[in-house]
Amino acid sequence: MKKAFIYLLFAAFAFPAEAQTLTLDECRAAALEHNRTLRNSRFDLEAALQTRREAFTNYFPQVSATGGVFQAQHGLVQADFGMTVPQLGTMNLPLSMVKRGLVGGITAVQPLFAGLKIVNSNKLARLGEEVGQLQLRKTEAEVLEQTDTYYWQIVSLRDNLSIIGAVERQLEEIHRQVKLSVRAGLVTSNDLLRVELRQQEIASNRLKVENGLKVSKMLLAQHIGVDWRGFDVGDSTLGEPEAPGTFYVSVEEALDRRAEYQLAEKNVEAQKYQKRMERGKRLPTVGVGAGYLYYNVADKDVDDGLVFAQVSVPISDWWGGAHALKKARIRERQAENDRQQAREMLAVEVERTWSEVVEAYAQIELMRRSVASATENLRQNRNFYQAGTAPLTDLLDAETLYTQSRNNFTSACAAYRTSLARYMRVTGR
Template identity: 25%
Template sequence: MKRLKLISLLSAWLLGISYASAQQVLTLEQCRQMALEHNQKVLIADEHVEAASALKRSAKTQFLPSISANGLYTRTNKKFSLLENDLMLPVVPWTAIDPTTGGLNNTILSPTLPDGSPNPNFDPTVFGNTFAINPSTGQPYTDAEGNPVFQQYSWIPKEKAEIGEKNIYMAGISLTQPIFTGGKIRETYRIAKYGENLARAQSDAERTEVLYKTEESYWRVAAVNEKVKLVEAYIKLLDKLNTDLENYYAEGIIIKNDLLKVKVKKNEAELNLLKAKNGLTLAKMALCQQIGLPLATEIIIADSLPALMEPIAQANYVDSALALRPEIEALNQTINIAKSGVNIMKSRYMPNIGLTANYMFFNPNPYNGLTKEFGGDWSVGVAINVPIFHWNDRGHTLKAARSEQRVAELKMEEAKELISLQVQQAIFKLNESIKKVEMAQENLKQADENLKVTRDAFETGRQKTSDLLEAQAMWQSAYSELIDARMEYRLNMVNLKRVTGGLK
């Protein structure tokens, strides 16, 4: 039997060690850190910050030149024809060409002048082989319009004057550098930068909210845990009273009804203990959900509700809130974005100037008789676009942008008023909770003294059992109110930090 008892004690001890090791002890700072690392809203806000940062880097690249490669392949059905019909071109000496016009010089080619008289500039010995000469007159033959008929002609068939290929290739590299856009690129970059700041402010707001809910859940666990201990202490008082009453009853000092009164109170206390333990389990599950642990995780919080209240520092809480609240920072960035939007709408009235540089390759090669080979050349240019008139489209969009800026400014004014009201409410609630704690402490002190006096009187037979039960119930109620007051104070302290932007 001794051996069995030793084994049982050892097993119980080992089981207790394993259960304690399975439980996870968490401090408030650990819970805060775990909540920030596992909360989905915080993770989403962080991704929004990363996306905004990437957009800002993208907007910055608009200041730099863009380089692109282009390619084109085209298959055509027909070639280009330079001639409508076959051509017969006269063969003349080069001296017959007028250098100023590139055409025939009629002043020396025609044997007669317009009035019919002989042309002194016409030299039959030079141009005799150029024209077909009438032997009887010694003058060139003429056509129906009176133009001299040339002796030799060059025939150019229509099909020999066709150019182009069925397969056309083109490739090139282009560079475009904006020079002046009226400030569009600059304001676009600013909007992206303000967007990143806005995302960071929204992320800070999410973090503040998560920290507030985490601390709220943490202190609720602490409060419910103390209430469980309170009910257990109350049950111990009832057990001691029940033991004393059973002895009194055995001696015939009291009647059985006094024992029944204690048992009724104990049954009520055990039911309250069950409710308190269930509430503690739910509070721990809520905390586990907040910090990213499985709901069934056994946790123990390392802190308890403070018995002493922290002094409230004298400060201008409203100014602190307006300077530190992430909501104000977010609205500031919204106003900046709206202002940049107005500047972009103004830039639509201004010209756009850009520099272009290209190097193009062609096949057939237009630089070498359209041969079937690649030929290339470079080009540099400046492009400018000046808006003139489009039915006041720019005026309407500018008006809309200014209205958006005004809306953002009005939202800022409204937010400042609401935040000032929140801060004042938080201060009032904190002061009220301080007063409640002081009153609850005084009530508990009186209830404790009343319980002591009543117990002494009961033991000497000067108080009834019901009086002692009532004193114990009053003590439990006073203690429970003190726990509630301390928790309310702690939550109001956290809320003041939240509304003033100091919860980090």
């Protein structure tokens, strides 16, 4: 048994499980299937469906059954029975009855009119299900946007690591040249120390980027519901971003697609139903019913059927009903005001996000020019240094500018990808 366990343990370390590598589309699909926030939203929708089905049962007859048994210390019916006996005259005899008994019955009442409360409650429950569907759609859009953000953050950090690797190789070559110059007595050891300090700075940056990459992978893995220990993204690159013009839609079209605006409209509709429900509480209710009654209170079984009609008028509720109805009207106007405000604020959000997309795309072109300039600057300073016409500090400064420009270009590309994902969400796509 121990040998078998050792063999299994050896196999686990000798042949580790292959890492799960996912593309962006696969990450998005996994998020839609496994994300816990999205799963809770589906649970809310299922609960709303059950609420609608529960409200529909109010159309059915209300059936109730009762039963009981009692044992009294004395008879519940106490009386004196007058009796005349010849030669004895009139006598009062005590009479005690109904000391124990058994009662039971069942009734079914079918509502005919309930002030439209049943109808409106069913409409309100159906509206709640529609709200649940819109909330699910809204959550799906937010989950997909966050998936894209995490994904492009990982790609950006990977690109930063490749830049650091290139810089490390450049510094190694500079260090080799400076070391030879120090040995030849052409430069002092201070130049060598400057290069080593820069190498240590780059090593520190590598450590920060590697830790950030690990955390970003963990966040994305948790977000899409996979195990982060064996998870990685595909060999994706930021690539050549597509111009944003193909993604533009008008504000009015975007607003009609937004789940948030549709939710505001549903809130107005819900307040109308609430107002009708409040009005229905002050109307009479009418119902018909049938029942069966059984009792045995005098050692005699008695059962009987009955039919009945009932009318209930909530007279005392009229006193405060006018104020409650006015409050419901106020809530309806408030919901309409919220809808108008939501439309205006969503329009601002759409326009602002589009401006961010355009700005992010323009930043890419600016950073691309910076990379070209920094690359040429580094090349010239390397040649000048090798020719002995420029100091080492100029070469290190040029290398620093090159690194910054490359990192800025990567950040600009990632920012454009994430801003574009945000724009797709705020336009309801």
